Amino acid sequence: LLRLPLIRNPYNIDILEAARRKHGRILNKRDDNTFTTQLYNDQGSQYLVQVGIGTPPQNFTVTLDTGSADLWVPSSHCPRIECPYGGFQEASSSTFQNGEESFGIQYGIGSVNGTYVKDTVTVAGASVPDQQFGLAETTEDILTTPTTVGGPGGDQTKPNNRTRVAANGILGLGYPQLTAATTQGEQAYNPFVFNLVEKKIIQDPVFSVYMNSADKDGWAGEIIFGGVDKSKFSGDLNYLPVAQLTTQQQPLGGLGGEEDDSAAQNRQGYYYWxxxxxxxxxxxxxxxxxxxxxxxxxxxxxxxxxxxxxxxxxxxxxxxxxxxxxxxxxxxxxxxxxxxxxxxxxxxxxxxxxxxxxxxxxxxxxxxxxxxxxxxxxxxxxxxxxxxxxxxxxxxxxxxxxxxxxxxxxxxxxxxxxxxxxxxx
The missing domain is CATH 2.40.70.10 (Acid Proteases)
Structure with a gap:
C-alpha cells in the first residue's frame, strides 16, 4: 500500500537545467526501530540524503530516488572528470567485500557503470551489514553536466550542483525487481530499505518522505524509516494499493538479505512505487x-x-x-x-x-x-x-x-x- 495525505506547500525553483534530469546532517533515532534523518533540498531540483558506507563509515550525500532501486556511489577508480566529488576507498573499509557482477543503469538522462560489491550501509543511524550496492567506475551526465563553451570542440563539464552540497551517487528505494541486476541476467537482491524490513531493523515496514517547500533550501526535508511524523501533515492518510506491472516476472526466491519465499512471491510483479x-x-x-x-x-x-x-x-x-x-x-x-x-x-x-x-x-x-x-x-x-x-x-x-x-x-x-x-x- 501507498499512503499519502494531501497537503499544500508553497513552491519555487530556479534551475531549468534540472528539467533535463531524471533524476542529513542531523541524525536522530526517534524510538525503537524507527530512524529519521534530514533531506537536503537542492533548490527544488532534487533531494539528497547522507549515507555512510563501510567500517569506519565513509559519508556520501546521494539523491533520494523512489524511481530506481540501486544504491551506488563512485569507486576510487572513477576518473575525476566523471566523479568530481571523490570515491569510496575500498581499502579503508574492514568490512568491504569485492564482487564480480557488473552493474549498470541507463537513466532518463545519463548513465552509470561499474561493479556490484557488499559492505555495511548506514542511513539515519540504521545499519545493514553485507548490503549489496554499486561502485561506479564510469558515469555520464550524472555527477557532471555537459555544457558547450566557445562553439564546436569546446565541450567541458562542470559539477551538476552549484550549492554547497553536491549529489555524489543515488539511493534507490524501489522494489527488488527494479534493481539493475535483473536487467543484466543476474539475480534480484534486496535494496537497503527492503533489508531494513527483512533483517527486522525496523518493525513497521514503511518509510516516510517529507520534502517541505521548494523554496526551503538546505536540510529542510525529512525521511523516516519505520514510522510516520504526524506533525508534518494535516488530515488523514489516504491509502492506495501499489500497482503491478503485467509483464512476466522471474522468481525472486533467494534474494540477498535472506528474504523468505513467501515475501519474495508477494513482491512478484512489483517494480515501481x-x-x-x-x-x-x-x-x-x-x-x-x-x-x-x-x-x-x-x-x-x-x-x-x-x-x-x-x-x-x-x-x-x-x-x-x-x-x-x-x-x-x-x-x-x-x-x-x-x-x-x-x-x-x-x-x-x-x-x-x-x-x-x-x-x-x-x-x-x-x-x-x-x-x-x-x-x-x-x-x-x-x-x-x-x-x-x-x-x-x-x-x-x-x-x-x-x-x-x-x-x-x-x-x-x-x-x-x-x-x-x-x-x-
Missing amino acids: MVYGQGVSVQGGLQQSQDFDLQSTGAFILDTGTTLTYMPTKIAIQVATAVAGENGFQLDRQSGVFIVDCSVASSDIQVQLKMSQSSNPSSQPVILSVPTSELVIPLDGETPETSTACMFGIAPLGSSGGGLGSNMFLVGDSMLRSAYLVFDM
Missing part, C-alpha cells in the same frame, strides 16, 4: 472544471528522483492550455519543458491527479491537488513575480514516452511535494 491513475482535472479558471480522463485506468509512477511531472503529450498540452491559455505557453525543444508566462502563478487554478483504489476507475478517486502557483517555476529570479521567464512543472513525455506506456505518468517532485508520502513495503 506506482498507483492506479484515472486522469487529471483542472479546477478553476474560465471554465471552472476540465477533466482529462484516461480511456482505461493507467498508472502514476511516484518518483522523487525526477524534478518535474511528465504526462502523455496530449494530456500535458491539454493541462497547460487549461492553466495558461491556448497561446500562453510554448515548448522549449532543447529541455522538453513548457515555458509559461510568470503571471500564471497568481491564478487560483488547481491541477489535480485522480487516483483509484483498484485497477478499475473509482467514483470517489483519491485526489492530489496542487495549486498552479506551485507549478509555475521561476527561471531567472527568486519568485515568479521577480522573474521574466518561468517554466511549467508539468511536461510532455514526448514521442518516445520515455520508455513508458501511453497511460503511464511520471509524477515527480513538482507535484509530490504537495503530499506527505508513506511507502508501505
